[in-house]
Amino acid sequence: MSLLDPAPPITPLSLAMREGSQAAHTEAESSAFMAELTSARVNAFGVRDYLLRFREVYRTMELLGTELSADPAVAAVVDPALDRLPAIEQDLAYWAEVAGAPAPAVFHSPATDAYVARLLEVRAWAPLFVAHHYTRYLGDLSGGQVIGRVLDRELGLEGRGTAFYAFPAIPKPKPYKDGYRARLDALGLTPEQRAAVVGEVSVAFNLNQAIFTELGEDMAGYRR
Numbered sequence: 001m002s003l004l005d006p007a008p009p010i011t012p013l014s015l016a017m018r019e020g021s022q023a024a025h026t027e028a029e030s031s032a033f034m035a036e037l038t039s040a041r042v043n044a045f046g047v048r049d050y051l052l053r054f055r056e057v058y059r060t061m062e063l064l065g066t067e068l069s070a071d072p073a074v075a076a077v078v079d080p081a082l083d084r085l086p087a088i089e090q091d092l093a094y095w096a097e098v099a100g101a102p103a104p105a106v107f108h109s110p111a112t113d114a115y116v117a118r119l120l121e122v123r124a125w126a127p128l129f130v131a132h133h134y135t136r137y138l139g140d141l142s143g144g145q146v147i148g149r150v151l152d153r154e155l156g157l158e159g160r161g162t163a164f165y166a167f168p169a170i171p172k173p174k175p176y177k178d179g180y181r182a183r184l185d186a187l188g189l190t191p192e193q194r195a196a197v198v199g200e201v202s203v204a205f206n207l208n209q210a211i212f213t214e215l216g217e218d219m220a221g222y223r224r
């Protein structure tokens with residue numbers, strides 16, 4: 001190799017994040033709970049218990065998003081149009097009522113607590129937080145859209161209980177996701193930093209998988 005040779009092409013960060021999590025994504029999609037949810041076969045208790053877990057996750061992510069907003073990597077992705085906490089609260093109220101089982105104000109379970117604990121750990125190095133942000137919000141703008149539509153159609157909800165999947169401030173997810181990926185690609189991280197972020201996406205997927213596994217343990221009680 002001579003000095004005149006061009007530098008080897010670097011995979012854009014967003015592509016490395018997507019490729020690095022492809023296998024975990026397939027696994028998440030095929031977990032018993034997600035497969036049932038995507039087919040609208042989960043009852044109100046199941047949806048409530050799913051939302052209880054993710055309310056803790058989003059509460060923490062959205063607090064950290066504000067706290068870390070001075071960091072350029074975090075500033076590149078955080079956007080109030082993505083915020084899910086108010087939507088989750090709204091859906092929880094609906095599903096708790098349908099289930100006839102009130103939602104506690106705070107929820108703990110081993111998988112939820114582990115997810116929250118990891119989010120609090122990555123506070124120490126903000127680009128790792130971006131990996132968690134990507135995993136949830138780009139997922140919500142992708143598969144989440146499919147889940148929301150199926151639930152609404154199959155259960156005749158007419159918009160009730162599916163605010164989690166609705167992004168009124170993002171009418172076109174596709175160009176939004178393209179812009180999000182372009183901002184990730186422009187972060188200018190070192191190779192070591194990129195590797196750490198890509199690795200953290202896998203950590204985030206595993207934490208999600210642990211929540212689905214936990215919910216799957218109660219599958220018999222959650223099937224409609």
Ligand code: HEM
Nearest residue numbers: 018028029034035038134135136138139142143146205208
């Ligand atoms: C169970 C049902 C799921 C379905 C049907 C589903 C489906 C999809 C689809 C079709 C895409 C591609 C969208 C596009 O090309 O823009 C996608 C992307 C994505 N999904 Fe999922 N997904 C599911 C679950 C999940 C879960 C549980 C997570 C994370 C915890 C997740 C995270 C992501 C991410 C981060 C992307 C964006 C990939 C990228 O373009 O960089 N998905 N999903």
